[in-house]
Amino acid sequence: xxxxxxxxxxxxxxxxxxxxxxxxxxxxxxxxxxxxxxxxxxxxxxxxxxxxxxxxxxxxxxxxxxxxxxxxxxxxxxxxxxxxxxxxxxxxxxxxxxxxxxxxxxxxxxxxxxxxxxxxxxxxxxxxxxxxxxxxxxxxxxxxxxxxxxxxxxxxxxxxxxxxxxxxxxxxxxxxxxxxxxxxxxxxxxxxxxxxxxxxxxxxxxxxxxxxxxxxxxxxxxxxxxxxxxxxxxxxxxxxxxxxxxxxxxxxxxxxxxxxxxxx
Amino acid sequence: xxxxxxxxxxxxxxxxxxxxxxxxxxxxxxxxxxxxxxxxxxxxxxxxxxxxxxxxxxxxxxxxxxxxxxxxxxxxxxxxxxxxxxxxxxxxxxxxxxxxxxxxxxxxxxxxxxxxxxxxxxxxxxxxxxxxxxxxxxxxxxxxxxxxxxxxxxxxxxxxxxxxxxxxxxxxxxxxxxxxxxxxxxxxxxxxxxxxxxxxxxxxxxxxxxxxxxxxxxxxxxxxxxxxxxxxxxxxxxxxxxxxxxxxxxxxxxxxxxxxxxxxxxxxxxxxxxxxxxxxxxxxxxxxxxxxxxxxxxxxxxxxxxxxxxxxxxxxxxxxxxxxxxxxxxxxxxxxxxxxxxxxxxxxxxxxxxxxxxxxxxxxxxxxxxxxxxxxxxxxxxxxxxxxxxxxxxxxxxxxxxxxxxxxxxxxxxxxxxxxxxxxxxxxxxxxxxxxxxxxxxxxxxxxxxxxxxxxxxxxxxxxxxxx
Numbered sequence: 001x002x003x004x005x006x007x008x009x010x011x012x013x014x015x016x017x018x019x020x021x022x023x024x025x026x027x028x029x030x031x032x033x034x035x036x037x038x039x040x041x042x043x044x045x046x047x048x049x050x051x052x053x054x055x056x057x058x059x060x061x062x063x064x065x066x067x068x069x070x071x072x073x074x075x076x077x078x079x080x081x082x083x084x085x086x087x088x089x090x091x092x093x094x095x096x097x098x099x100x101x102x103x104x105x106x107x108x109x110x111x112x113x114x115x116x117x118x119x120x121x122x123x124x125x126x127x128x129x130x131x132x133x134x135x136x137x138x139x140x141x142x143x144x145x146x147x148x149x150x151x152x153x154x155x156x157x158x159x160x161x162x163x164x165x166x167x168x169x170x171x172x173x174x175x176x177x178x179x180x181x182x183x184x185x186x187x188x189x190x191x192x193x194x195x196x197x198x199x200x201x202x203x204x205x206x207x208x209x210x211x212x213x214x215x216x217x218x219x220x221x222x223x224x225x226x227x228x229x230x231x232x233x234x235x236x237x238x239x240x241x242x243x244x245x246x247x248x249x250x251x252x253x254x255x256x257x258x259x260x261x262x263x264x
Numbered sequence: 265x266x267x268x269x270x271x272x273x274x275x276x277x278x279x280x281x282x283x284x285x286x287x288x289x290x291x292x293x294x295x296x297x298x299x300x301x302x303x304x305x306x307x308x309x310x311x312x313x314x315x316x317x318x319x320x321x322x323x324x325x326x327x328x329x330x331x332x333x334x335x336x337x338x339x340x341x342x343x344x345x346x347x348x349x350x351x352x353x354x355x356x357x358x359x360x361x362x363x364x365x366x367x368x369x370x371x372x373x374x375x376x377x378x379x380x381x382x383x384x385x386x387x388x389x390x391x392x393x394x395x396x397x398x399x400x401x402x403x404x405x406x407x408x409x410x411x412x413x414x415x416x417x418x419x420x421x422x423x424x425x426x427x428x429x430x431x432x433x434x435x436x437x438x439x440x441x442x443x444x445x446x447x448x449x450x451x452x453x454x455x456x457x458x459x460x461x462x463x464x465x466x467x468x469x470x471x472x473x474x475x476x477x478x479x480x481x482x483x484x485x486x487x488x489x490x491x492x493x494x495x496x497x498x499x500x501x502x503x504x505x506x507x508x509x510x511x512x513x514x515x516x517x518x519x520x521x522x523x524x525x526x527x528x529x530x531x532x533x534x535x536x537x538x539x540x541x542x543x544x545x546x547x548x549x550x551x552x553x554x555x556x557x558x559x560x561x562x563x564x565x566x567x568x569x570x571x572x573x574x575x576x577x578x579x580x581x582x583x584x585x586x587x588x589x590x591x592x593x594x595x596x597x598x599x600x601x602x603x604x605x606x607x608x609x610x611x612x613x614x615x616x617x618x619x620x621x622x623x624x625x626x627x628x629x630x631x632x633x634x635x636x637x638x639x640x641x642x643x644x645x646x647x648x649x650x651x652x653x654x655x656x657x658x659x660x661x662x663x664x665x666x667x668x669x670x671x672x673x674x675x676x677x678x679x680x681x682x683x684x685x686x687x688x689x690x691x692x693x694x695x696x697x698x699x700x701x702x703x704x705x706x707x708x709x710x711x712x713x714x715x716x717x718x719x720x721x722x723x724x725x726x727x728x729x730x731x732x
Contacts, residue, residue: 062469065469068380070380070467070468070469071467071468071469071470072467090384090385090465091384091385091386094379094382094383094384094385095382095384097380097381097382098381098382098383099382103380103381105377105380108373108376108377109377110377111286111287111290111374111377111378112290112294113289113290113293113294114286114289114290118286119286122286122378122381122382123381123382125286126378126381126382126383126384126387127382127387128382168381
């Protein structure tokens, strides 16, 4: 089945696959709650690799969750692959995630008692796009897990597990992959390999990747860098070199005197 | 826009067996201890239903003289068997629901992951129902022989009390096995589906972020519904006081149920209040007491599922016992011994269900806190200190449950005895009260302090380094 995005379909290269308008997310009660995200507006073109950075608590995971339809913003709207995920029914958003979106988290990516194959095929077995056997094998080979499909994931190393997660995210040929600190628990060499897999998916298959990270070396593989501070989007540039990323990250991570207590 | 999934060939979203979402398999392997609660409940229900079905059949199949048959029809035995079976069915639904809630809580991460990669709330609910149904089959199969033994003992006891002629012989009927398995599968699925409604709808992001897993103690909706149920119970209780004694007795159970579920919903608020009330006492116990108060508040939501069965058992037994003892106290005449025995036997079955539910919920909470306990020890607490904190906490849970059970029992009982005996003050012998406190302490202790004592035997660092 042809699943790669084509021209004229949402998710085609050149279209905006993600549109966020005035998005705010508040946790806690109506009064006195904390705004984790404030008035974020951005557009992401199909086929690009976007890194989201910021200090701890700057709202980068919240941004990712709202963008990916894992959480509902308090204010504003999110369009993902042409669908408004802020107002759609939960089942609709779930099917959109299953059929068009891939996920790689920092940990707890896999069901520990299942095999590599069963984990990779989860979205498909939940009713998502069918995955022909050849496509599954090709994906496993691409992430360096050829022939390991029947191994229980409990036996794998951390790096291998993360590659299983990448295989699961890519096997359905999604339009967008959201990655939340995908290398956070890995050593630099293993991490670089996982990042390379995501980069290949962008270059070869036209997948869009939105990745949250705190590691300048990880962010370096992206095309575009978004920086958050206290829940606000404060910079949106082409990705500079590692030293440039580190300098920008340090600048937005400095103690924030003015903004902290101001509501959105 | 063409929706791609509608053009694709039909996909099986609910395939039976191991080709399902994978959550069922994951839960049955990884979290099988958490499913012990539903298993024990189903086993108990199967035992009671088997015993009641086989004794009823034995009674109707017995060759009796017309006089004996007539005398048997005049007793409450047939009614009692029906009431016991009915109670076992709805208690099975309620307690499987309560224990599955604890089992599902252990799977929060797996559920969040599956929801993220595309499992709908309905698929999660079906997986949870499937887990309960799969566990129900061996549980019912184990309960069946236990039920045959219980049925034999039950019939012997009925004969001893002169309620059944000696000519009736016990006939274990194998036909009861498929019926019991069927009933248990259906009740478990109903209980599990209800228990899975809320966890299946939690936004995946909430369950995934480590820090956001604790929800606020009592949401406004939860508190409101709890208050409405308590108020409804009180109103019903007031109405009951105007009814004839027979009808009043039947309605009393609904008063108890409404109030107990109300208490369960208000659990976080009530336990928080208990911790505040106990603060002066806790301060006297020093750091241990303060720590216990803090953890009680932070665990109040999980612990409040244990409040429902504890208060249910306490108040139900209280109403049953106190209505007999008060009648004897006021009129100076005891009810016939056989009647009291039959009533207490039914109460014992009811209390056994609630005790199993409470014990399992408490055990699930305790096992879930393994890491917290290990952290306390790594931060410098000795094992004795950890156990002292837990004992303190268990004392507060027990105290709260006893006060609430007494409250619910009084609200139910006072109108009943006023209608029947024209008195406002129930009478219970102190020995009965002491027994209730000890039984409650045994259940709460076995569910909290005992597992903690076992879990803290191994080095703390091993509990911290769990599998990923």
